[in-house]
Structure formats: C-alpha cells, structure tokens
Amino acid sequence: MRSLTGLQPSGKLHIGNYFGAMLPAIQLQEKGEAFYFIADYHAMTSTQDPKQLAENIQELAIDFLACGLNPDKAVFFRQSAIPEVHELAWILSTVCPMGLLERCHSYKDKVAKGISANHGLFAYPVLMAADILLYDANVVPVGEDQKQHLEVTRDIVAKINDVYGEGLLTMPEPRIRTEIAKVPGTDGEKMSKSYGNTIPLFGDTMKSVRKVVMKIVTDTTPLEEPKPIEGSNIIALYKLFANEAEMSQMVADFQAGGMGYGDFKQRLFDAYWDYFSPMRDKKEELKKEPGYIDEVLAKGAEKARENANIVLSRVRKATGLVSV
Ligand code: ADP
Numbered sequence: 624m625r626s627l628t629g630l631q632p633s634g635k636l637h638i639g640n641y642f643g644a645m646l647p648a649i650q651l652q653e654k655g656e657a658f659y660f661i662a663d664y665h666a667m668t669s670t671q672d673p674k675q676l677a678e679n680i681q682e683l684a685i686d687f688l689a690c691g692l693n694p695d696k697a698v699f700f701r702q703s704a705i706p707e708v709h710e711l712a713w714i715l716s717t718v719c720p721m722g723l724l725e726r727c728h729s730y731k732d733k734v735a736k737g738i739s740a741n742h743g744l745f746a747y748p749v750l751m752a753a754d755i756l757l758y759d760a761n762v763v764p765v766g767e768d769q770k771q772h773l774e775v776t777r778d779i780v781a782k783i784n785d786v787y788g789e790g791l792l793t794m795p796e797p798r799i800r801t802e803i804a805k806v807p808g809t810d811g812e813k814m815s816k817s818y819g820n821t822i823p824l825f826g827d828t829m830k831s832v833r834k835v836v837m838k839i840v841t842d843t844t845p846l847e848e849p850k851p852i853e854g855s856n857i858i859a860l861y862k863l864f865a866n867e868a869e870m871s872q873m874v875a876d877f878q879a880g881g882m883g884y885g886d887f888k889q890r891l892f893d894a895y896w897d898y899f900s901p902m903r904d905k906k907e908e909l910k911k912e913p914g915y916i917d918e919v920l921a922k923g924a925e926k927a928r929e930n931a932n933i934v935l936s937r938v939r940k941a942t943g944l945v946s947v
C-alpha cells in the first residue's frame with residue numbers, strides 16, 4: 624500500500640489540518656510506503672507574494688516534521704521539485720471533461736469569495752490528480768473537503784484507462800476519518816483559515832492561543848444550569864485531545880451544572896497545550912537546523928523523481944508520445 628497526501632503552504636497550520644490530514648498521514652507512514660509533499664504549485668493560486676510563499680514552504684516543512692513525519696519512513700518533498708507533474712497534468716487534462724471541473728465546489732466557493740477565476744484555480748483538481756497518479760498512490764488521507772477532488776481523480780483514472788488501456792494508472796481511494804473529518808472552528812463552522820475561526824497548531828505565544836480558545840462560541844445557559852452536550856464546540860474539540868476518562872468527566876461536569884463555560888474552555892486549552900507540547904519543542908530544535916530541512920527535502924525529491932519517471936515513461940509509451 625502506498626499512501627500520499629499534499630498540504631498547501633498557504634498560511635499557518637491549524638488543528639483542523641493536523642487532525643484531518645497530518646495525523647492520519649503520520650499514522651499511515653507506519654503501515655506501508657508513504658509519499659507526502661508540500662503543494663507549493665497549488666498554493667500559488669492563493670499566495671502571490673514570493674517572500675511569503677518561500678516562508679510558508681519552510682514553515683510547513685518544519686511543522687510537518689515536528690508533528691512526527693519521519694523522513695526515514697516517508698518520502699517528503701516539494702511538489703515543485705518534480706516539475707514532471709505538469710506533463711502528467713497536461714495529459715490528464717486532455718481526457719478530463721470540462722463539466723467535471725465546472726462542478727467542483729471548491730472552485731465555485733473560491734470564486735464566490737472573490738478570488739479571481741484564473742485557469743490555475745479551475746485546473747487545480749487536474750494538477751491534484753497528477754500529484755496522486757504520478758506516484759501510483761493507493762490511499763490518500765485528506766479531510767472531508769477534499770472528497771470531491773478525489774472523486775475527480777478517480778473519474779480521470781477511469782477515463783484515461785478506458786482510452787489508453789486498463790491498469791495504466793492506479794485507482795486511488797480517499798481515506799477520510801469520518802469522526803474527525805470536520806474539526807469545528809471557534810464559531811462552530813468548519814475550521815478553515817479562510818473563515819478566521821482557527822485554533823493554530825503552533826501559536827505565537829501561549830497567551831495568544833488561550834485568547835482564541837476563550838473566544839469559542841457557546842450558548843447562554845446560566846452558570847448554575849446543566850449545559851447541552853449536543854452541538855457544543857467545546858465538547859467536539861475536547862474529544863480530540865482527551866482520553867476516555869477525561870471525556871466522561873467533562874461530560875459529567877457539563878451535565879451537573881454549577882460550572883461555567885470559562886472553566887471548560889480553560890480545561891480544553893490545557894489539554895490542547897499539553898498535547899502539542901512535544902511538537903512545540905521539536906519545532907524549536909528544527910528551527911535551529913535549516914540545513915537539515917533542505918537535506919530532507921532534497922533526498923525526498925530524488926526518491927519521488929525516480930517513482931515519477933516510472934509512471935511517466937509508462938504513460939508516454941501508452942499515449943504514443945514515445946514509440947515502443
Ligand atoms: P483550510 O480550509 O484552512 O484552507 P486546507 O484546505 O489547506 O485548509 O486543508 C489542508 C488539509 O487539512 C486538507 O486535507 C483538509 O481536508 C484538511 N482540513 C482542513 N480543515 C479541516 C477541518 N476543519 N477538519 C478536518 N480536516 C481539515
């Protein structure tokens with residue numbers, strides 16, 4: 624089994640990214656081959672400040688390694704280190720129906736939000752399909768919001784294999800952990816950097832993150848009364864960090880009444896802070912050795928390129944670009 628996922632270096636990571644995509648990826652690296660990359664070409668659809676993009680790339684690499692990506696187990700690389708992905712993306716685009724892309728929610732949502740409807744944004748799912756197919760990936764750990772992009776990838780595989788021969792490209796499966804597929808933000812909507820409702824994975828200071836957690840939206844149940852469990856953001860977030868006993872205690876305290884939301888938020892914050900404490904330490908260590916990050920990414924790119932060339936030469940032959 625080969626798992627693969629990409630993360631865009633398009634801003635500070637939040638705990639939705641961690642639980643939805645990074646943690647499942649880190650767990651999968653123990654179970655087979657793993658290819659994880661920094662989707663820097665994709666990030667160009669939203670970040671056009673060169674300095675910012677370069678910084679985001681470096682920070683994402685550090686954060687992913689700090690969270691447990693093991694470069695001895697997983698191939699970790701930058702998407703742009705393998706520009707061959709564009710050759711495959713072009714070939715895929717010649718079999719990809721327009722309607723498939725026109726239906727994509729992510730494209731429609733971004734345009735509705737005022738992001739310019741450029742070709743990169745429209746063709747985004749085709750490049751994503753190429754990312755996956757270039758490495759013969761079987762399993763793709765992502766959050767719920769990427770499900771449709773995976774469906775596009777699967778449709779493209781069916782189409783190209785139909786045109787050029789069964790088995791040419793590998794059919795991937797999304798791996799969406801439904802219980803944490805949608806981590807809620809501080810306002811109860813899906814946590815997303817575009818909604819301004821995120822809890823950062825690595826905040827600037829303890830105080831700044833605590834302030835964010837204290838802003839979590841709750842109902843107006845008075846302090847002395849029992850609090851509803853259903854629909855509570857605090858409960859949904861606490862579940863990500865707490866063990867069974869801690870969770871039962873929290874639920875019991877909610878139901879007992881007599882405790883205010885401020886106390887529960889503090890408990891959530893403490894659990895969050897402890898959970899990420901070893902990762903914060905690791906991040907500080909990694910920041911001291913930028914040469915190490917470059918080395919990891921260069922080594923990863925070398926391995927990724929080997930695999931990419933195997934698939935590309937298969938595709939070039941099957942399509943007639945190279946005569947056999
Ligand atoms: P954002 O919505 O903040 O822009 P991205 O689109 O960059 O996040 O998502 C990166 C990865 O993190 C994707 O695999 C996505 O599915 C996952 N992800 C993002 N937000 C959440 C969330 N709230 N819950 C679970 N997974 C998420």
Ligand code: TRP
Nearest residue numbers: 628629630631662665751754755
């Ligand atoms: N579109 C993904 C996101 O926004 C990032 C991504 C790019 C990706 N290529 C990929 C994810 C390939 C999985 C596989 O999160």
